[in-house]
Amino acid sequence: MIAIYPGSFDPITNGHLDLIQRGSRMFDRLIVSILRNDAKQALFSVDDRMEMLREVVAVYPNVTVDSFEGLLVEHAAAQGASVLLRGIRAISDYEYELQMALMNRRLAPGLETVFMMANESYSFISSRLVKEVFGLGGDINGLVPPSVEERLRRRMANTKRKAQS
Ligand code: PNS
Numbered sequence: 565m566i567a568i569y570p571g572s573f574d575p576i577t578n579g580h581l582d583l584i585q586r587g588s589r590m591f592d593r594l595i596v597s598i599l600r601n602d603a604k605q606a607l608f609s610v611d612d613r614m615e616m617l618r619e620v621v622a623v624y625p626n627v628t629v630d631s632f633e634g635l636l637v638e639h640a641a642a643q644g645a646s647v648l649l650r651g652i653r654a655i656s657d658y659e660y661e662l663q664m665a666l667m668n669r670r671l672a673p674g675l676e677t678v679f680m681m682a683n684e685s686y687s688f689i690s691s692r693l694v695k696e697v698f699g700l701g702g703d704i705n706g707l708v709p710p711s712v713e714e715r716l717r718r719r720m721a722n723t724k725r726k727a728q729s
Pocket residue numbers: 570571572573599634635636637663664665667668
């Protein structure tokens with residue numbers, strides 16, 4: 565069974581990674597798919613996000629990383645996936661996830677969305693908050709993989725350098 569774990573992953577957090585690890589045990593193949601969305605202002609380019617993801621999923625032989633444009637259900641069909649994997653952290657995620665799952669089911673009735681509850685240690689983490697806290701000088705140790713923290717440090721240093729010149 566092939567599953568797709570779609571998202572923005574800007575950047576990947578330990579919450580995403582926990583889901584990937586658990587998903588890799590549930591499915592024969594798990595494809596982590598990054599949405600290419602020019603309308604959404606991202607901190608990292610899709611190529612950078614793919615690189616970061618590939619570094620951290622390298623330990624799971626049945627996990628691969630790709631990107632997609634357009635409808636998720638079409639990408640899933642092209643990959644031969646029968647499952648969409650999504651994580652739910654809190655009740656506040658539920659409404660958005662329900663809407664997406666029902667819309668995707670309408671578009672592709674044979675594609676099942678499977679939800680996994682986030683690990684309680686990571687249920688407060690989001691990419692948005694990680695970027696905000698890091699940008700304001702807060703400690704994000706343990707919230708993202710060390711390689712991602714390093715990239716965030718370099719990215720912020722570059723941004724500051726550009727702002728000063
Ligand atoms: O991590 P995110 O940003 O919450 O992920 C959202 C994502 C990428 C899963 C969603 O925006 C998506 O699937 N976009 C692709 C376009 C699409 O298929 N839209 C209809 C889905 S209901």
